[in-house]
Amino acid sequence: xxxxxxxxxxxxxxxxxxxxxxxxxxxxxxxxxxxxxxxxxxxxxxxxxxxxxxxxxxxxxxxxxxxxxxxxxxxxxxxxxxxxxxxxxxxxxxxxxxxxxxxxxxxxxxxxxxxxxxxxxxxxxxxxxxxxxxxxxxxxxxxxxxxxxxxxxxxxxxxxxxxxxxxxxxxxxxxxxxxxxxxxxxxxxxxxxxxxxxxxxxxxxxxxxxxxxxxxxxxxxxxxxxxxxxxxxxxxxxxxxxxxxxxxxxxxxxxxxxxxxxxxxxxxxxxxxxxxxxxxx
Amino acid sequence: xxxxxxxxxxxxxxxxxxxxxxxxxxxxxxxxxxxxxxxxxxxxxxxxxxxxxxxxxxxxxxxxxxxxxxxxxxxxxxxxxxxxxxxxxxxxxxxxxxxxxxxxxxxxxxxxxxxxxxxxxxxxxxxxxxxxxxxxxxxxxxxxxxxxxxxxxxxxxxxxxxxxxxxxxxxxxxxxxxxxxxxxxxxxxxxxxxxxxxxxxxxxxxxxxxxxxxxxxxxxxxxxxxxxxxxxxxxxxxxxxxxxxxxxxxxxxxxxxxxxxxxxxxxxxxxxxxxxxxxxxxxxxxxxxxxxxxxxxxxxxxxxxxxxxxxxxxxxxxxxxxxxxxxxxxxxxxxx
Amino acid sequence: xxxxxxxxxxxxxxxxxxxxxxxxxxxxxxxxxxxxxxxxxxxxxxxxxxxxxxxxxxxxxxxxxxxxxxxxxxxxxxxxxxxxxxxxxxxxxxxxxxxxxxxxxxxxxxxxxxxxxxxxxxxxxxxxxxxxxxxxxxxxxxxxxxxxxxxxxxxxxxxxxxxxxxxxxxxxxxxxxxxxxxxxxxxxxxxxxxxxxxxxxxxxxxxxxxxxxxxxxxxxxxxxxxxxxxxxxxxxxxxxxxxxxxxxxxxxxxxxxxxxxxxxxxxxxxxxxxxxxxxxxxxxxxx
Numbered sequence: 001x002x003x004x005x006x007x008x009x010x011x012x013x014x015x016x017x018x019x020x021x022x023x024x025x026x027x028x029x030x031x032x033x034x035x036x037x038x039x040x041x042x043x044x045x046x047x048x049x050x051x052x053x054x055x056x057x058x059x060x061x062x063x064x065x066x067x068x069x070x071x072x073x074x075x076x077x078x079x080x081x082x083x084x085x086x087x088x089x090x091x092x093x094x095x096x097x098x099x100x101x102x103x104x105x106x107x108x109x110x111x112x113x114x115x116x117x118x119x120x121x122x123x124x125x126x127x128x129x130x131x132x133x134x135x136x137x138x139x140x141x142x143x144x145x146x147x148x149x150x151x152x153x154x155x156x157x158x159x160x161x162x163x164x165x166x167x168x169x170x171x172x173x174x175x176x177x178x179x180x181x182x183x184x185x186x187x188x189x190x191x192x193x194x195x196x197x198x199x200x201x202x203x204x205x206x207x208x209x210x211x212x213x214x215x216x217x218x219x220x221x222x223x224x225x226x227x228x229x230x231x232x233x234x235x236x237x238x239x240x241x242x243x244x245x246x247x248x249x250x251x252x253x254x255x256x257x258x259x260x261x262x263x264x265x266x267x268x269x270x271x272x273x274x275x276x277x278x279x280x281x
Numbered sequence: 282x283x284x285x286x287x288x289x290x291x292x293x294x295x296x297x298x299x300x301x302x303x304x305x306x307x308x309x310x311x312x313x314x315x316x317x318x319x320x321x322x323x324x325x326x327x328x329x330x331x332x333x334x335x336x337x338x339x340x341x342x343x344x345x346x347x348x349x350x351x352x353x354x355x356x357x358x359x360x361x362x363x364x365x366x367x368x369x370x371x372x373x374x375x376x377x378x379x380x381x382x383x384x385x386x387x388x389x390x391x392x393x394x395x396x397x398x399x400x401x402x403x404x405x406x407x408x409x410x411x412x413x414x415x416x417x418x419x420x421x422x423x424x425x426x427x428x429x430x431x432x433x434x435x436x437x438x439x440x441x442x443x444x445x446x447x448x449x450x451x452x453x454x455x456x457x458x459x460x461x462x463x464x465x466x467x468x469x470x471x472x473x474x475x476x477x478x479x480x481x482x483x484x485x486x487x488x489x490x491x492x493x494x495x496x497x498x499x500x501x502x503x504x505x506x507x508x509x510x511x512x513x514x515x516x517x518x519x520x521x522x523x524x525x526x527x528x529x530x531x532x533x534x535x536x537x538x539x540x541x542x543x544x545x546x547x548x549x550x551x552x553x554x555x556x557x558x559x560x561x562x563x564x565x566x567x568x569x570x571x572x573x574x575x576x577x578x579x580x581x582x583x584x585x586x587x588x589x590x591x592x593x594x595x596x597x598x599x600x601x602x603x604x605x606x607x608x609x610x611x612x613x614x615x616x617x
Numbered sequence: 618x619x620x621x622x623x624x625x626x627x628x629x630x631x632x633x634x635x636x637x638x639x640x641x642x643x644x645x646x647x648x649x650x651x652x653x654x655x656x657x658x659x660x661x662x663x664x665x666x667x668x669x670x671x672x673x674x675x676x677x678x679x680x681x682x683x684x685x686x687x688x689x690x691x692x693x694x695x696x697x698x699x700x701x702x703x704x705x706x707x708x709x710x711x712x713x714x715x716x717x718x719x720x721x722x723x724x725x726x727x728x729x730x731x732x733x734x735x736x737x738x739x740x741x742x743x744x745x746x747x748x749x750x751x752x753x754x755x756x757x758x759x760x761x762x763x764x765x766x767x768x769x770x771x772x773x774x775x776x777x778x779x780x781x782x783x784x785x786x787x788x789x790x791x792x793x794x795x796x797x798x799x800x801x802x803x804x805x806x807x808x809x810x811x812x813x814x815x816x817x818x819x820x821x822x823x824x825x826x827x828x829x830x831x832x833x834x835x836x837x838x839x840x841x842x843x844x845x846x847x848x849x850x851x852x853x854x855x856x857x858x859x860x861x862x863x864x865x866x867x868x869x870x871x872x873x874x875x876x877x878x879x880x881x882x883x884x885x886x887x888x889x890x891x892x893x894x895x896x897x898x899x900x901x902x903x904x
Contacts, residue, residue: 015757022867030662044672045679057727086788087451087463093791134760142753142860207503599802609804
């Protein structure tokens, strides 16, 4: 009689067999949870509670600063912040740090048609992938060396979330409320004469740093050049004024908005400031 | 698991083998009542009530003691053990077994008793669930959508708004709500413009809400204000509480959250906002500027009094009002 | 049979002390069966090669318990009202937190623990998730447990979001504005969801109380139920061994790759002398 060839067991049968082996192994060679594994758990829990208490203590004792001011930022941020003001024009909203990766995702998608990718598209897809992981990876293999796709995907996820969180933490928009505090350091770094100071303050509050970088402040948007050493190009005060009044007249195709509404006196102050900015020494 | 150890209780003989003890009597209760009456009498009326209580206590005490010592004094206690009629042993059911069951029709469509009970339980359970959840859910959900109030914000006389000057105006839309209803708008008096319907000259204001059209962050003016501008902030008190007007010379508006930028008409010039900034409708009431509700704007053509504003019903931030994406938001919740 | 002599006094004392402990436990066990359950949980076997990384789950649970306990204490003194206190001009909720921090004994500690415990809880959940991913412990038969775990993560982050509003300061208010509007951009139901969360068209005091209810009652109930399910599944399905362990429980007997047989022509044995010379004369040598 011909021997009946043994059929290869189906995947679920193999999985069940492995699980049965696992159960038998644990029963035969395992150690009781208490006290062996529970001891490790207890130590770790103690560390967790100590860390939480430590953070609370550090927050309290570093947030007061030298003059007992609870709004002083300190190592872990201020203990007291301003009460909610729904009509503010100077506050820079930020979520809690564990949402920074989502926050920065919103800053990446600047084109209005693509905004939905950052708000609902990508986060929803990622969450669905996360839920579906056990059904996407159905191999029984658990050794790390034999799971290249899983490891690469895992490392990429961790790296991208870390980078997004870091970028979110350091993102700043460089609007008037933030930049005005930088003016004293500009005066120092660029050795600005007193005549250039009113222009420096105008430059800080007129929103120029939303697109131009200057002495390390501001952001680079829409191709706007860095203005730290704009004065060294000797473009001249009258050119600066004409350009500020109507940038696209002087520089065709320029997306820079018109600043004619500032009035001649302020434009002159700005021009003096720009021409005095010869670079950081 | 360890084997069960015999507990003392199970060592006692099972009940049907020994006589039951006599049932408890009420004599102790009467004695207790007597004692209580004594004590109450001591407080209320010692001469009258306490002796009554004493008498009650003595009588019931004697009866109780007599019963309790009955065994000691040798009187036999006869108690009828509980008997129950044993049911007659039934003959095994006939193979047809049709007693007690209604005759079934040939087709299996009859509603049997068990199926009716199943359906009734689930149905009634559903009704009870509905009775509890629907009003509760309605209470939790519906008020969010109903009763949206329209606000009128009195910003002061027109003289507070010189021609062509931008202000950052802060006001409370509903003084009863308090600070939580504080809002900010960028306001400029554009002079007058001919009303297209009547041809009369009517005041024209550009009143732009400072909530970004991307996700609602507070938009800032890109321009000098306050001390740098050299102009004073104006405070006034109107029916809407404290109103603050800060003169500003903006070249545009910018959002600190994700990089949105707008021009002075509220059009988006850079960044992720999906439309222009919302605007406030307004009216002039007795020579005072009064803000009404906000509406959404897709874009604005032209500036100042000659601006053509493409208006839409107010939509939340991040929602397109024109273009193909508007069909993602076909039904807006009730607005004022 | 070992000893046949009568028990000593010390042994009798010990026996009686043991009975003192076991009697109430047996009483409870006979009437509820719970003691047996706890005994099973404590004395069940786990693989002998369990790793320190596998303590992250219970660490996350500890962090959650810290949050629950500090949260209950804070709830005794916090007032979820956005109304302005006429005496100070500040919101009542904001002031109640100031009161907790400044005036109550160790109030600063409870508040600080709750605030930083939230971050620790979320970090530990992410680390635990990463550990489970590394160990491949989301595969059969633990798929359901992974899904429950992701749900706990999502609920945990929602708990953080709702709790962030409660201090009612600038950071709280504006982060909530953006968060709710973000939900509002979802197609079709987005605006309705946003208005439900906000309890109206604008953020008002009702938004604060709504978030308070979600933060204190709804989401913690969900998290606790899911944690219960998560723990039940862990106990039922068992803890996995580290994948790199040499004696991993459940390992197949012949899991190593068989050594490939020598194929002639592929690995020609090199004569000794020639080999040494070949090594010394490197092409494009270092000098």
